Amino acid sequence: MARNEDLEVLVCGSGAAGLTLAIDLARRNIAFRLIDKAPHPFAGSRGKGIQPRTEEVFEDLAVIDRIVASGGEYPPLRTYTPDGPVDKHAGIPPEPTPAEPYQIPLLVPQFLTERRLRERLAELGHAPEYGCELVGFEQDPDGVTARIATPGGERTVRAAYLVGADGGSSFVRKALGIEFRGKSLGVRALVADVRADGASSRVWHRWGDEQPERSVSLCPLHGTDLFQYMAPVPLDMDVDLSAEGLTALLHERGGQDGVVIREVSWASVFTMQARLADAYRCGRVLLAGDAAHCHPPTGGQGLNTSIQDAYNLGWKLAA
Ligand SMILES: Cc1cc2nc3c(=O)[nH]c(=O)nc-3n(C[C@H](O)[C@H](O)[C@H](O)COP(=O)(O)OP(=O)(O)OC[C@H]3O[C@@H](n4cnc5c(N)ncnc54)[C@H](O)[C@@H]3O)c2cc1C
Incomplete structure (x- = not known):
């Protein structure tokens, strides 16, 4: 002992x-x-x-x-509309002050x-x-x-x-x-770290914005060659977390055919909770x-x- x-x-x-x-x-x-x-x-x-x-x-x-x-800093958010891609850049942050020395969130x-x-x-x-x-x-x-x-x-x-x-x-x-009181928020999502072909790593891509529950996004992860893939999924859906499955979901939800998920290094499906001890x-x-x-x-x-x-x-x- x-x-x-x-x-x-x-x-x-x-x-x-x-x-x-x-x-x-x-x-x-x-x-x-x-x-x-x-x-x-x-x-x-x-x-x-x-x-x-x-x-x-x-x-x-x-x-x-x-x-x-x-x-690094958050990249511009690129949404895909019927009229083409639209990039939204973060505004210019205020100057740092002794009371608020950091103004820019990091990714x-x-x-x-x-x-x-x-x-x-x-x-x-x-x-x-x-x-x-x-x-x-x-x-x-x-x-x-x-x-x-x-x-x-x-x-x-x-x-x-x-x-x-x-x-x-x-x-x-x-x-x-x-x-641990609180609640399950009734929202399920998949998140995965992936290597993807055909997607610029200078912007955070989001497809299907007009119907958030059918959206899918690819966020470049600075300091790596990975993207974080995120998509809400129905509570009862069987989710295929393979590279082929994630590519198919992305195409189904409006992602361009040219974007292909090549490799998945980590993936998870979770139900969102809000709880406090x-x-x-x-x-x-x-x-x-x-x-x-x-x-x-x-x-x-x-x-x-x-x-x-x-x-x-x-x-x-x-x-
Ligand atoms: C998909 C997703 C996206 C997220 N996005 C964000 C975001 O954008 N920004 C943000 O701020 N947060 C985000 N979070 C939340 C964030 O990941 C967690 O809040 C954070 O990891 C909590 O840190 P922790 O150290 O409290 O717990 P954890 O990271 O869960 O670490 C707990 C550790 O305890 C260990 N452990 C458990 N039981 C035992 C035991 N009996 N004995 C010994 N070891 C044990 C586990 O192995 C684990 O390593 C996200 C989470 C998920 C799942």
Whole structure:
């Protein structure tokens, strides 16, 4: 039985929230462990919009330069009308001010954002421990005793605090019995990272705009040769996530025949939810990120609020 009496914080989940918290704890010299049940980092683009407030957080964590270098600004939106393509450019942003130093949202695929966070964490001498699943915990007035399943068997770890940054299906939230109130929004969508022939990577393409539930879009992912393919799909539709299936759906919804999906590197179908945990804390156990709230992707709240939760928690745990 491995015990670590000096451990201050056990962070469960090394997504955007867990990584941000780990960097903040590392730079404050707080003893922590960051575990994740997955065998390796998540590979999908998912949350690609980085908002100005998150850029401020990244500046403070000394990752903003490499995040900017990894991505870029949002490209013009190209919609296809019966009269031909129409490009919509973003307006000129206001000048930065000390109160609002960042004005331009960034487009960075989430797997690159998380890679940059891991690089920063490595500079501070730490790394996520993959293949380590939190399977149980108990708390008392002095700390939390957690059980972790690892490839080498089950381990017991003692920490002053446990943070559940373990995503929307949070094991920690469920184990605490905290309600996750809200609703399913009745909207289902497919999202995929694809390589495509015949589509310019200088614009964000959207076809079928006149009927949003039959639209399909291809957004170039800066820093890669990929596009993020997104399309709403009916709740009961069998979705073919192969390159041929995605090409057929794109053509059916008005995409030009010249655009062909050649390769799919990641794909998912999800139902949009809007939910909020009844509490973010129960004694020495806290929730952060999607474990505490989840949003539809529109507006880019998920990734950004997860990072901001963790940033808000780091200094408080250190104190
Ligand atoms: C299609 C799509 C598009 C999106 N678009 C946007 C967008 O444009 N902008 C935006 O801001 N957000 C967007 N999001 C949301 C964003 O991806 C999430 O909000 C974000 O990943 C949440 O980060 P997190 O660290 O809280 O959780 P996650 O990224 O889910 O990480 C949780 C981690 O916990 C680990 N874990 C789970 N259980 C355990 C356990 N028992 N033990 C150990 N580890 C465990 C998991 O393996 C995982 O690595 C999008 C999401 C999707 C699906």
